Amino acid sequence: MSINDIAVKVESISKCYYMYQKPEDRLKQMFLSRFPIEKSFVKEFWALRDVSFEIKKGETLGIIGRNGSGKSTLLQLIANTLSPTSGSVRVNGRVSALLELGSGFNPEFTGRENVYLSGSIYGISKSEMDMKIGEILDFADIGEFIDQPVKTFSSGMFARLAFSVAINVDPDILIVDEILAVGDSAFQAKCNRAFHKLSDEGCTVLLVTQDPYMVRNFCSKALYLKKGNVISYGNPTAVTDKYLREIEQAQSRDMAVEDGLISKEQAQEMDLNSDLVEGPIFRIEDVKILDANYQPVDKFYTGDDIILQFKYLNLAKSTKEKVVFVFSLYRHDDFYICGNTTLMDGLSPFTPKNEGIVEVRFPNIRLLSGNYKFRVAVDDERGIGIFTEAFTKPFEVEDNFEAVGLINLERNWEVKG
Numbered sequence: 001m002s003i004n005d006i007a008v009k010v011e012s013i014s015k016c017y018y019m020y021q022k023p024e025d026r027l028k029q030m031f032l033s034r035f036p037i038e039k040s041f042v043k044e045f046w047a048l049r050d051v052s053f054e055i056k057k058g059e060t061l062g063i064i065g066r067n068g069s070g071k072s073t074l075l076q077l078i079a080n081t082l083s084p085t086s087g088s089v090r091v092n093g094r095v096s097a098l099l100e101l102g103s104g105f106n107p108e109f110t111g112r113e114n115v116y117l118s119g120s121i122y123g124i125s126k127s128e129m130d131m132k133i134g135e136i137l138d139f140a141d142i143g144e145f146i147d148q149p150v151k152t153f154s155s156g157m158f159a160r161l162a163f164s165v166a167i168n169v170d171p172d173i174l175i176v177d178e179i180l181a182v183g184d185s186a187f188q189a190k191c192n193r194a195f196h197k198l199s200d201e202g203c204t205v206l207l208v209t210q211d212p213y214m215v216r217n218f219c220s221k222a223l224y225l226k227k228g229n230v231i232s233y234g235n236p237t238a239v240t241d242k243y244l245r246e247i248e249q250a251q252s253r254d255m256a257v258e259d260g261l262i263s264k265e266q267a268q269e270m271d272l273n274s275d276l277v278e279g280p281i282f283r284i285e286d287v288k289i290l291d292a293n294y295q296p297v298d299k300f301y302t303g304d305d306i307i308l309q310f311k312y313l314n315l316a317k318s319t320k321e322k323v324v325f326v327f328s329l330y331r332h333d334d335f336y337i338c339g340n341t342t343l344m345d346g347l348s349p350f351t352p353k354n355e356g357i358v359e360v361r362f363p364n365i366r367l368l369s370g371n372y373k374f375r376v377a378v379d380d381e382r383g384i385g386i387f388t389e390a391f392t393k394p395f396e397v398e399d400n401f402e403a404v405g406l407i408n409l410e411r412n413w414e415v416k417g
């Protein structure tokens with residue numbers, strides 16, 4: 001691959017913020033501005049540590065992670081609105097960046113004036129902008145507000161106009177930080193279509209979102225950040241799976257804190273150590289879906305009774321670690337439907353034998369027509385660390401057109417009047 005095929009190359013980038021211990025220290029440092037930062041005045045905070053990746057032209061990268069994980073910092077470093085503490089970023093092409101809501105627009109100017117102002121920042125002349133503005137206004141669809149000062153705009157209107165400008169300045173690389181979340185769902189769908197069109201035309205898109213499904217549906221690569229470190233990079237499904245598991249674990253910890261089972265400090269400690277437990281201590285084999293007569297099936301009907309069965313092997317033959325068993329259900333496209341653990345269902349953690357069989361019975365399964373798969377896992381006794389996991393083969397469900405969608409809800413109709 002030639003260097004010309006690369007749109008963005010991030011090499012060992014780190015960003016440290018310095019937090020002043022006392023306000024007067026900040027003042028003292030201002031007087032010493034010609035000198036390096038005096039370390040005794042500040043506490044270091046590393047928002048990003050040693051992040052490296054490269055994105056080819058025309059690829060779309062989805063960046064996910066919990067609040068404060070460093071996503072916006074990374075985008076700002078790529079958009080060159082922030083400088084790294086160490087490492088380097090190389091960008092090949094014209095960058096259009098939609099960072100914080102409000103940045104780039106002058107609040108006193110009208111929407112229309114801001115469109116021309118933004119154009120001039122991107123080197124687009126007034127006459128060129130005269131030709132583009134119709135399309136920009138069409139996409140933004142904010143009606144006569146376009147001639148009002150943008151300080152009077154709602155955040156959704158702001159996002160509409162900013163996005164519309166950003167995609168119409170002929171970017172080679174479009175960087176979008178979450179601001180789409182403030183738009184309504186019709187606008188979000190419109191943005192998704194615009195993303196697809198741009199990437200079909202060869203534009204590289206880097207996108208921060210809290211929505212793993214958007215990453216799966218739209219991105220060709222994904223990057224998962226946690227506390228400024230890259231936890232996972234590459235295939236969007238694999239990366240977002242890992243992120244969703246972190247979210248599940250965080251929810252379990254929050255519930256445990258609420259129920260008084262662990263302290264907030266213990267939860268924070270677990271969070272720091274919550275990546276996959278190292279080393280193969282357990283293995284899962286023979287994951288099967290069976291009918292009520294214990295016959296393997298890969299297709300059944302809504303309302304059937306089914307059994308999810310798997311075998312676990314305790315490779316370390318140790319009884320030191322107690323375990324919790326887990327299942328999760330996904331649609332064929334990896335849309336996460338639901339999941340549950342033996343712990344959540346009130347079963348105490350198990351002392352594992354050298355091997356054993358686990359069964360989950362689902363009477364009267366409510367799934368509707370479609371293709372699905374189960375994930376099963378052996379977790380540590382808190383349901384937090386994952387010892388091992390496995391998936392069933394995809395299976396098919398057929399309904400008798402009892403309802404449409406994913407699940408058939410039990411229901412009683414009453415029509416009054």
Ligand SMILES: Nc1ncnc2c1ncn2[C@@H]1O[C@H](COP(=O)(O)OP(=O)(O)OP(=O)(O)O)[C@@H](O)[C@H]1O
Pocket residue numbers: 017018019045047065066067068069070071072073074
């Ligand atoms: N100017 C700053 N000074 C000190 N710390 C900062 C500064 N800007 C960001 N941070 C810290 O750096 C960390 C990463 O922030 P960043 O905004 O990149 O996270 P994020 O993943 O985008 O979060 P969110 O999803 O909440 O937007 C956070 O802990 C934040 O408090």
